[in-house]
Amino acid sequence: MRLATFNCNSIRTRVDRVIALLERHEIDVLALQETKCKDEQFPLLPFELAGYEVAHHGLSQWNGVAVVSRVGLEEVEIGFPGQPGWGEPAAAEARAIGATCGGVRAWSLYIPNGRSLEDPHLVYKLDWLAALRAAGEGWLAADPQAQIALMGDWNIAPRDEDVWSVEYYQGRTHTSPRERAAFDAVVDAGFADVVRPHTEGPGVYTYWDYTQLAFPKRRGMRIDFALASPALAERVEGAFIDREERKGKGASDHAPVVVQLTGDGVIEAS
Numbered sequence: 001m002r003l004a005t006f007n008c009n010s011i012r013t014r015v016d017r018v019i020a021l022l023e024r025h026e027i028d029v030l031a032l033q034e035t036k037c038k039d040e041q042f043p044l045l046p047f048e049l050a051g052y053e054v055a056h057h058g059l060s061q062w063n064g065v066a067v068v069s070r071v072g073l074e075e076v077e078i079g080f081p082g083q084p085g086w087g088e089p090a091a092a093e094a095r096a097i098g099a100t101c102g103g104v105r106a107w108s109l110y111i112p113n114g115r116s117l118e119d120p121h122l123v124y125k126l127d128w129l130a131a132l133r134a135a136g137e138g139w140l141a142a143d144p145q146a147q148i149a150l151m152g153d154w155n156i157a158p159r160d161e162d163v164w165s166v167e168y169y170q171g172r173t174h175t176s177p178r179e180r181a182a183f184d185a186v187v188d189a190g191f192a193d194v195v196r197p198h199t200e201g202p203g204v205y206t207y208w209d210y211t212q213l214a215f216p217k218r219r220g221m222r223i224d225f226a227l228a229s230p231a232l233a234e235r236v237e238g239a240f241i242d243r244e245e246r247k248g249k250g251a252s253d254h255a256p257v258v259v260q261l262t263g264d265g266v267i268e269a270s
Helices: 011-025 044-049 120-142 177-188
Strands: 002-007 029-033 053-057 065-069 074-078 096-101 104-110 148-153 224-228 236-241 257-261
Touching: 002 011, 002 104, 002 148, 002 224, 011 029, 011 044, 029 104, 029 148, 044 053, 053 096, 065 096, 065 104, 120 148, 120 177, 224 257
Parallel strands: 002 029, 104 148
Antiparallel strands: 002 257, 029 065, 053 065, 074 096, 096 104, 148 224, 236 257
8 A cells, every 4th residue: 555645736737747646656545735726626537537536625725635545535534633723813724634545544734834933823833733743642542553644744844954954944944943843742742754764865855946946956855744653654664755756847846755555454556
């Protein structure tokens, strides 16, 4: 069984590339972020023709998350318990959706950006992550054997090696001690980064800005992750980042992250 996460940066713009991605890597469950459309605008037909079901949550031309599956799609949940909102009055954004797919509880997460270290949006980001940690702790307490995947764009580079220049990001979001501590708190709650052990090394990134030739100059960040509960982490036998997807006309500014599972009689990608 193969899981993946991808910030597609507009599904209507890149639906053909996403379908090709599913087919190229024989992905069973895909978490999408930044779909940038309302539910009724999501291009559902190409996915259905390719043999996939879709659960999507989108409220406007911003944000938007989806779970795409060819191994079942059950118990769809919009948002997680305690998820904070943004704005005046505060309202929940389209940043989290979960579904059970082939026995795996798959979450597609689009963590708030934070904007700047002085912006109230950073407080929102930290509160959002704290609520996710608390929800995750609750899920594992209720069922220690639960197979849960927290996949998405975390908008945090948790280690210095996850950015092309530590000096460049000093005083900016994504690398601040508070953000990194919030990410580590989710890990400490019992969710392991199951991709890094298979993709170690310098210059391993998942995001490159569109400007200043960031991609060809290898000026990237590693901010897209798949965190797994203990029971699911035991089934991970490999993972990779599809850097090639960042290339070419019409590419997203992110690269997909793919995780290979095995065991327990589940469907395995060939």
